[in-house]
Amino acid sequence: MGFCAEDLAAALKGSLGKDPVSHYPVLTLRGKRTLISTASALASVDGKIVRLQESPAVIEGCLWLPAEFLTSVLPQILGGPVAVRGAEAKAPLAEGKVPPKGEAKPEPKAAQAQKGASVSVGAEVAADSVRLTLAGKDAVLADVAQGSNEIVVTLAEGGLTGTAQDVGAGIVDGIAFNQGGRTLKVALGPGFKRLESLKLRDPDRLVLVFKGEGQRVNPPPPDDVQAAPGTADAGTAPGGPPRKTAAFDTVVLDPGHGGSDTGATTAGGLQEKDLTLVLAQKTAALLEKAGLRVILTRSTDTQVPLVQRTAIANYNRADLFLSIHLNSSPAPSARGTETYFLSRNATDLWSTQLAAKENTEGTASGATADSGLNLVLWELAQTSYIVESSVLAEAIQQEFNTLLGTTDRGVRQAPFVVLEGAQMPAVLVEVAFLSNPDESKRLTDPAFQDQVAQGLTQSILAFKARYDKPEAPPPAS
Numbered sequence: 001m002g003f004c005a006e007d008l009a010a011a012l013k014g015s016l017g018k019d020p021v022s023h024y025p026v027l028t029l030r031g032k033r034t035l036i037s038t039a040s041a042l043a044s045v046d047g048k049i050v051r052l053q054e055s056p057a058v059i060e061g062c063l064w065l066p067a068e069f070l071t072s073v074l075p076q077i078l079g080g081p082v083a084v085r086g087a088e089a090k091a092p093l094a095e096g097k098v099p100p101k102g103e104a105k106p107e108p109k110a111a112q113a114q115k116g117a118s119v120s121v122g123a124e125v126a127a128d129s130v131r132l133t134l135a136g137k138d139a140v141l142a143d144v145a146q147g148s149n150e151i152v153v154t155l156a157e158g159g160l161t162g163t164a165q166d167v168g169a170g171i172v173d174g175i176a177f178n179q180g181g182r183t184l185k186v187a188l189g190p191g192f193k194r195l196e197s198l199k200l201r202d203p204d205r206l207v208l209v210f211k212g213e214g215q216r217v218n219p220p221p222p223d224d225v226q227a228a229p230g231t232a233d234a235g236t237a238p239g240g241p242p243r244k245t246a247a248f249d250t251v252v253l254d255p256g257h258g259g260s261d262t263g264a265t266t267a268g269g270l271q272e273k274d275l276t277l278v279l280a281q282k283t284a285a286l287l288e289k290a291g292l293r294v295i296l297t298r299s300t301d302t303q304v305p306l307v308q309r310t311a312i313a314n315y316n317r318a319d320l321f322l323s324i325h326l327n328s329s330p331a332p333s334a335r336g337t338e339t340y341f342l343s344r345n346a347t348d349l350w351s352t353q354l355a356a357k358e359n360t361e362g363t364a365s366g367a368t369a370d371s372g373l374n375l376v377l378w379e380l381a382q383t384s385y386i387v388e389s390s391v392l393a394e395a396i397q398q399e400f401n402t403l404l405g406t407t408d409r410g411v412r413q414a415p416f417v418v419l420e421g422a423q424m425p426a427v428l429v430e431v432a433f434l435s436n437p438d439e440s441k442r443l444t445d446p447a448f449q450d451q452v453a454q455g456l457t458q459s460i461l462a463f464k465a466r467y468d469k470p471e472a473p474p475p476a477s
């Protein structure tokens with residue numbers, strides 16, 4: 001059970017809009033911005049992620065939120081617990097008020113049935129749910145009965161229209177009804193777990209959400225992701241992406257900047273883009289020697305849009321994305337390494353400013369303006385990589401603290417565009433300060449460049465070892 005976000009926004013005098021970057025719905029309440037993912041069971045209140053049991057969804061113009069939204073997300077917005085009456089609560093909460101106990105929640109008013117009015121049937125299929133929508137005045141008066149293997153919807157008035165589309169099998173094995181008939185039967189599959197129903201007004205409709213797992217549709221959606229060369233693609237599940245065989249074998253190195261985007265520069269004519277390419281190439285050589293497949297986002301002095309860089313990593317199903325940069329600061333004394341992993345919330349002002357600086361590189365070509373690969377999306381969909389990314393960031397940071405003899409900087413979080421959308425652990429390292437005379441001199445020294453490449457390689461191989469461990473044969477017992 002759930003409710004429409006529109007109702008919640010109206011009841012609490014908030015507003016519902018769209019995030020300009022991610023195009024996800026944004027609920028603004030009491031000055032707090034709650035981003036709602038319709039692709040995963042996550043919401044984000046002022047950048048703080050809240051996990052939900054069920055994914056919000058757009059159902060015929062209604063942004064459907066699970067009832068738990070009231071207990072898990074709303075308190076974060078209102079700054080306190082919220083009393084919820086019943087699972088079907090429609091959020092009739094007045095400004096700052098807890099609804100009095102025992103007050104009956106207004107039920108959707110029974111629509112006046114029009115004789116002969118029709119109810120159209122539509123279905124929407126996802127891997128974990130099948131949504132069936134019956135639209136029309138008579139739909140909200142329909143009776144829904146659950147049997148052992150089927151759900152039967154019976155209209156009191158009117159008739160059903162539409163074609164029973166092939167919804168595949170798994171959660172729902174089929175939908176059957178006769179044109180103009182009053183009975184619709186939904187055959188439940190082995191993947192079915194539960195049914196949620198929702199009656200909506202303006203326009204009137206009955207939405208039935210069959211939840212579960214493993215809904216398969218034929219034919220499977222085209223897979224535009226290329227399997228890594230040399231990896232078998234056998235045993236691909238229907239509709240599932242090709243799986244790689246090795247646990248960790250592909251690394252994408254991203255030399256920062258390139259082409260007309262020089263990155264940081266020095267009065268002496270050094271350019272960040274040239275040095276990051278050298279460092280990436282040296283690191284690639286070492287990683288390849290260690291048996292890894294390495295892909296560079298650029299191997300020449302060219303400008304590659306930021307989003308394309310992570311797209312390359314995703315396309316190649318990389319296990320790791322490492323973006324290499326050099327730092328700069330108005331203070332010549334600033335020195336040391338900083339390693340970043342992606343987060344909407346920057347660690348501090350410095351991190352915010354740095355991210356803003358690095359993020360400008362792609363916009364020069366206008367490439368990031370309408371990107372669907374954005375921070376918010378990444379944050380919501382790729383939360384699982386944050387921990388792994390932080391582990392790698394720590395490893396790199398420790399290597400470089402030793403190499404550069406500094407400990408005053410460290411691992412930080414910031415919203416880097418170049419890390420957005422990476423479907424793998426992704427880290428950005430600011431190796432050293434080009435603005436520091438000492439460090440810029442060292443950066444041009446081939447021996448130091450080799451050390452940097454070794455440090456990055458060590459960190460990556462140590463990180464890889466974490467992945468390889470579960471692949472090792474279990475100890476004999």
Ligand SMILES: [Zn+2]
Nearest residue numbers: 256263325326
């Ligand atoms: Zn940079």
